[in-house]
Amino acid sequence: MAKDQGLRRPATVQDVANLAEVSKATAARALGQYGAVSARVMTKVTAAAAALGYLPNDLARTMTTGRSGTIGVIVGDIENPYFGLAVRGVSDGAKARGFNVVLVNSGEDVAEEKAALEVLVRKQIDGFIIAPAASGDTAHLLNIATIGRPVVLMDREIPALGFDAVVLDDKAAAKRATELLIAAGHTRLSYITAAGMKQHTLCDATGIGLSTVANRIAGFSEALADAGIPDPHRYIRFGVTDRQGAQHVIADLLNLSDRPTAILASDSLIALAILRTTKDVRLIIPRDISLISFHDADWTSATTPSVTVVAQPAYDLGREVVSMLIERIEGLAEPPRRRELPTRLIERESVSAPK
Amino acid sequence: MAKDQGLRRPATVQDVANLAEVSKATAARALGQYGAVSARVMTKVTAAAAALGYLPNDLARTMTTGRSGTIGVIVGDIENPYFGLAVRGVSDGAKARGFNVVLVNSGEDVAEEKAALEVLVRKQIDGFIIAPAASGDTAHLLNIATIGRPVVLMDREIPALGFDAVVLDDKAAAKRATELLIAAGHTRLSYITAAGMKQHTLCDATGIGLSTVANRIAGFSEALADAGIPDPHRYIRFGVTDRQGAQHVIADLLNLSDRPTAILASDSLIALAILRTTKDVRLIIPRDISLISFHDADWTSATTPSVTVVAQPAYDLGREVVSMLIERIEGLAEPPRRRELPTRLIERESVSAPK
DNA sequence: TTGAAAGCGCTAACAG
DNA sequence: CTGTTAGCGCTTTCAA
Numbered sequence: 202m203a204k205d206q207g208l209r210r211p212a213t214v215q216d217v218a219n220l221a222e223v224s225k226a227t228a229a230r231a232l233g234q235y236g237a238v239s240a241r242v243m244t245k246v247t248a249a250a251a252a253l254g255y256l257p258n259d260l261a262r263t264m265t266t267g268r269s270g271t272i273g274v275i276v277g278d279i280e281n282p283y284f285g286l287a288v289r290g291v292s293d294g295a296k297a298r299g300f301n302v303v304l305v306n307s308g309e310d311v312a313e314e315k316a317a318l319e320v321l322v323r324k325q326i327d328g329f330i331i332a333p334a335a336s337g338d339t340a341h342l343l344n345i346a347t348i349g350r351p352v353v354l355m356d357r358e359i360p361a362l363g364f365d366a367v368v369l370d371d372k373a374a375a376k377r378a379t380e381l382l383i384a385a386g387h388t389r390l391s392y393i394t395a396a397g398m399k400q401h402t403l404c405d406a407t408g409i410g411l412s413t414v415a416n417r418i419a420g421f422s423e424a425l426a427d428a429g430i431p432d433p434h435r436y437i438r439f440g441v442t443d444r445q446g447a448q449h450v451i452a453d454l455l456n457l458s459d460r461p462t463a464i465l466a467s468d469s470l471i472a473l474a475i476l477r478t479t480k481d482v483r484l485i486i487p488r489d490i491s492l493i494s495f496h497d498a499d500w501t502s503a504t505t506p507s508v509t510v511v512a513q514p515a516y517d518l519g520r521e522v523v524s525m526l527i528e529r530i531e532g533l534a535e536p537p538r539r540r541e542l543p544t545r546l547i548e549r550e551s552v553s554a555p556k
Numbered sequence: 557m558a559k560d561q562g563l564r565r566p567a568t569v570q571d572v573a574n575l576a577e578v579s580k581a582t583a584a585r586a587l588g589q590y591g592a593v594s595a596r597v598m599t600k601v602t603a604a605a606a607a608l609g610y611l612p613n614d615l616a617r618t619m620t621t622g623r624s625g626t627i628g629v630i631v632g633d634i635e636n637p638y639f640g641l642a643v644r645g646v647s648d649g650a651k652a653r654g655f656n657v658v659l660v661n662s663g664e665d666v667a668e669e670k671a672a673l674e675v676l677v678r679k680q681i682d683g684f685i686i687a688p689a690a691s692g693d694t695a696h697l698l699n700i701a702t703i704g705r706p707v708v709l710m711d712r713e714i715p716a717l718g719f720d721a722v723v724l725d726d727k728a729a730a731k732r733a734t735e736l737l738i739a740a741g742h743t744r745l746s747y748i749t750a751a752g753m754k755q756h757t758l759c760d761a762t763g764i765g766l767s768t769v770a771n772r773i774a775g776f777s778e779a780l781a782d783a784g785i786p787d788p789h790r791y792i793r794f795g796v797t798d799r800q801g802a803q804h805v806i807a808d809l810l811n812l813s814d815r816p817t818a819i820l821a822s823d824s825l826i827a828l829a830i831l832r833t834t835k836d837v838r839l840i841i842p843r844d845i846s847l848i849s850f851h852d853a854d855w856t857s858a859t860t861p862s863v864t865v866v867a868q869p870a871y872d873l874g875r876e877v878v879s880m881l882i883e884r885i886e887g888l889a890e891p892p893r894r895r896e897l898p899t900r901l902i903e904r905e906s907v908s909a910p911k
Numbered sequence: 912t913t914g915a916a917a918g919c920g921c922t923a924a925c926a927g
Numbered sequence: 928c929t930g931t932t933a934g935c936g937c938t939t940t941c942a943a
Binding site for chain 1: 611613614615616624634637640644647658661674675677679702703825828831835854855860862
Binding site: 616 | 929934935936
């Protein structure tokens, strides 16, 4: 008996219409708040819907309207607090305007990014927010635009594609941070970055895969050049993505006979690896080595020493990017827009003069 | 001219069929790998699909099959590294079996949880993984089961609902950690937990909203009782959800004239708040106060002192929970199953004897 | 203001 | 093995 209610087929517009004794079209108009309905019908239909526990089938709605009210977000690593915060900005912004968000991780891998994109297209997503894994190999991104779905780039830009983009002032940020280190007296400075290339080794500025990486290296190098410090690329390390690799690269760096006396880390995960490694090899921050990290992660203010950081407006980045996207979805036709958000240097305890 | 390709209507099965000169049904069979097709037709259709850049419309497919190949995950706070890791386990497991995941944050709020659930039901999600925000107020969860969509509970269980659940051995874990503290000589022990109730104040064990919280408090209290320490609830604090609140509660606790000499933190975010607050009031860990935290967050091994933690198999939790769910989706009809995963105490540097 | 009918893109059931 | 037909639940003409 109780089982009668146990498994019932979900109610449809037709069911509601029957119970309310109106036509399907009328019931649909009342439920979907479009067209025009008399007050009498409105209440009857609403009551019927409530009685049946009616919930609209969004897929059917999307099938006919062509709009899913959903936007797709693809980032490299949601567990990176920087992206985590940005995604929260996106979610909040989307929710505020009645859109849903579906989030996919690309693992900073172009093939996975491509697969993710395909899944989302097949789900008839209205538009995309992407932090692209690489700036070469972008055919899939162009395709997406071809089928009429807007794309906004987040954090990393690819000017050639002509998409809207919201980025940070990475070059200026890197330069400012580097100058702080130089002002403290350092001349052997290292920049360690997660993404950008497969190789950990140094390279000339050509072939850098990500605008953020290229920009920061430009800022870093410029600061060194301005200070007359030679061979700026000497202590730059790329592609430090996994935890293992990070420890290894950092340990190698610290074992150099003329090891760097200051490090700039591209994100809080790298900074963490540096903390761990210095602890392992019994180097004290900032006495033996100074540290500045990109991203004001939660823990950076709680450690001893607390760490000097480049604070990034990640949440605002997300808000901004989603509002740009929604404007496009709603038909905005202007030429591509680009917005650059400022970062801020927060000085704490991890920088001092070299010994 | 170039614009001709600029915006083209996405290709449908019908388009592919026309180009391949077969019927719509045949094209669909070839594309969807079901039914049976001759090799000749198969190649023709495949070629046509490639030529047109055909991508199936998953919504249409779901409409007719009733299966979306997507599972919904609802957690309180994806930025909590514990849940972040669990969700990654879920994603990996789902991907491996050909399912997609859509993730929604509930902000540990029942109303939001309810709204999220509704959105997902409307999208015809195949099944749900939920870390419920509270164990009262569960009508919406029951409803979901009523319409025939399986639910598996993650991390927190609600036995009354009869759902599958995967949880950790919270009680044993709390007891073990507490015993370590007691063995070190502590008698004034505090437990600080994020979720559970609105009030920060102490309470009797009745009306605790979450199984995890109740279980841990049981383990904590039991250890104190076993050691003959009176008034075990004295230093327990609930509902420390936001950063502000955390600082405040902790500061109050540390300002007590007979303040606790050891704290057990319910997650890494609380532990962080403790680190920050002790730093503020110039208390040294572990000299002035010992600390153990639930969750082996990344940073806990990199700080000075590194922090002793209850390591939780969050990733495995996610894997396990998703595999249970998929079995249900694929028709498993057995009675509800419950699985408890073991945690592990990792001793590091944040515990010592009281002064 | 309301109703009837067509159609979104796909798969399922049934013939041939 | 292939084609025809019907229908998923909804919105959208078009008439009434």
